[in-house]
Structure formats: structure tokens, C-alpha cells
Amino acid sequence: MSDLLERLRGRGWRMTAQRRVVAEVLDGEHVHLTADEVFTRASAKLPEISRATVYNALGELVSLGEVLEVATDDRAKRYDPNAHRPHHHLLCSRCGTIRDVHPLGDPLADLPATERFGFTVSDVEVTYRGLCPDCASA
Amino acid sequence: MSDLLERLRGRGWRMTAQRRVVAEVLDGEHVHLTADEVFTRASAKLPEISRATVYNALGELVSLGEVLEVATDDRAKRYDPNAHRPHHHLLCSRCGTIRDVHPLGDPLADLPATERFGFTVSDVEVTYRGLCPDCASA
DNA sequence: GTATTGACTTGGACTTAGTCCATCGTAGGA
DNA sequence: TCCTACGATGGACTAAGTCCAAGTCAATAC
Incomplete structure (x- = not known):
């Protein structure tokens, strides 16, 4: 269960x-x-x-x-379904496959207050884009 | 023109x-x-x-x-339309407003080879999510 | 164990966002 | 100015998702 x-x-x-x-x-x-x-x-x-x-x-x-x-x-x-562990995504621009990835560092920290325009920022979503091994070799 | x-x-x-x-x-x-x-x-x-x-x-x-x-x-x-200058987005989760932002650092560099799973990574898209000043005060 | 009830499910109609295509129009080269 | 291949048109079509009135059922109360 x-x-x-x-x-x-x-x-x-x-x-x-x-x-x-x-x-x-x-x-x-x-x-x-x-x-x-x-x-x-x-x-x-x-x-x-x-x-x-x-x-x-x-x-x-x-x-x-x-x-x-x-x-x-x-x-x-x-x-x-993997909402309980923070992670980002690696997306193949040809076939649409998505993989979870865990980058170093915290992108939230990379956004200085001067670039927040008064927003209350609570979350970041990062999507890396490229070709998966299968699509790159095809 | x-x-x-x-x-x-x-x-x-x-x-x-x-x-x-x-x-x-x-x-x-x-x-x-x-x-x-x-x-x-x-x-x-x-x-x-x-x-x-x-x-x-x-x-x-x-x-x-x-x-x-x-x-x-x-x-x-x-x-x-701002494709010529690399930037990311700040999105209000209530009203949908988007602003362009320029964070420090390069998120591409934060993805170690061990987390690339053989992908040829060419691009990153970063979306910060939160409430804009108007929606936060409402 | 049964009754009760409000939350959940159903399926079909509807909406929204976007694509396709046959036909017509026109930008730009000769 | 004429040609022609590329672009525009609009109406039909598709995909993804939402809505709703009526029926069903899980969980609580007895």
C-alpha cells in the first residue's frame, strides 16, 4: 500500500x-x-x-x-507525482520526454530584491531544454 | 521604424x-x-x-x-518579444501578469553532468512564481 | 446493520485554443 | 508590367479541458 x-x-x-x-x-x-x-x-x-x-x-x-x-x-x-521532493525538469524538445533533475544551488536566492518588483516570490520552476540521447543521435 | x-x-x-x-x-x-x-x-x-x-x-x-x-x-x-536579451519570468499566480527579470548567475552552470542523463542541454527557462503587489494586498 | 446526506461521479454538451486546407490574392523578381 | 510562388483567408475541424443536472455512494449517526 x-x-x-x-x-x-x-x-x-x-x-x-x-x-x-x-x-x-x-x-x-x-x-x-x-x-x-x-x-x-x-x-x-x-x-x-x-x-x-x-x-x-x-x-x-x-x-x-x-x-x-x-x-x-x-x-x-x-x-x-514527485511533489514532495523539490526538483526541476529536463525536457526533450523533440519527443517531449521529461526527466526530474536536482541542480546545485537555489535559484530563488539568485533573484535579488531589486528584480522582484514588489512581488512576494514563493516558488521557482526551472526547465532545462535540449535533446535526449535518442533524439540527439537520430 | x-x-x-x-x-x-x-x-x-x-x-x-x-x-x-x-x-x-x-x-x-x-x-x-x-x-x-x-x-x-x-x-x-x-x-x-x-x-x-x-x-x-x-x-x-x-x-x-x-x-x-x-x-x-x-x-x-x-x-x-524580448527574445534578443536573455531573461527569465516572474509570474503572478493570481492574475497571470508576467514581468521579465534578470537574475544573477547562470542556471545552466548549476546542472552538473551527472544530472544531465546524456541530454544535450541547450537552454533553460526559469519562472519565478508569487503574488504581484496588487494581488498580495487585495 | 440501516438510514441519511452531502460529497462524488457520470456522460454529454459546451468552450477555448489552435490547426488544416482549398482557394484567392499579392510581393517582389525578371 | 507581368508572373508566380509564397502568403492570406475563413470556415471546418481537432484537442484539451470545463460545466452541469441527475444519479450514486462513503462515511457518519443511530
């Missing part, structure tokens, strides 16, 4: 069969799925599940901070 | 009335417009312009490297 399901139950998230399969799909994968891919995998485990329910569940997991929403250049957002 | 139009002409970009207004709209603005906003502003100058033409022109400006495409959490991509 996964940490994620435990945590969600502990936080009072009403557990249903649908929510369970969505959480399981994300928990089992270390890649970054689109909503549609989550739906496909969830359907395999629970054929009656509806697309709207998957979107609802993903939205809630994001609000709860258990899953991160990643906007790429593709049209579809991707969902990153 | 703008630098941008000169540069485009110099690069052999066939100039039409439509392409001119799209370039002018981007050149005149220091904010980051969506394709739809570009279309609205372009229509004000040239009412017959078509949506498809705006998308075509934006796509070409991006391929030419004259304009940057920025994926935010909103559904619509935004277009950043």
Missing part, C-alpha cells in the same frame, strides 16, 4: 474507487503523464471511470499539493 | 501588411500577449486580418528566434 493513498486518507480525502485508481496510476509511475494518459491507465483498472472524474481528481491532488502540474510546450499539461 | 521590422526584412522575411501589423503589435508591447490578444490588437489596425494568419506569423517569428513562446499555467501560450 502506497504512502500517497495513506497520506490522502489521513488528510480526510474521501476515498472512492475512482480516486483510488487515479492516485495509484500516478503513484506507480515515475514519468510525467498527461491527463489523457492518466485517464487511459485508470480506465484499464476501472473501465467505467469518466474523463471528468479524472480531471476532478487531478485538480484536487494539485490543490492538495500532492501532485505538480507542469506546463510544457505541448498543449496538454503533465502531472508530476 | 522598428528594429524588429528591419531585422525581419533583412532576413528575407517576405513583408505583407498582415505580417507587418503582427510584428508591430509585438514590438510595441512590453507585456506578454496571448495569440488572441495579438489578434485583437492586429485587427484594430487591419480589420480584415484572419486569425489563422496571426497564428502563422507568430509561429514563424518563433522559428526565426525573434519571439519567445512562453507556456504558463493558463491554457493559452504567451508571446514574448
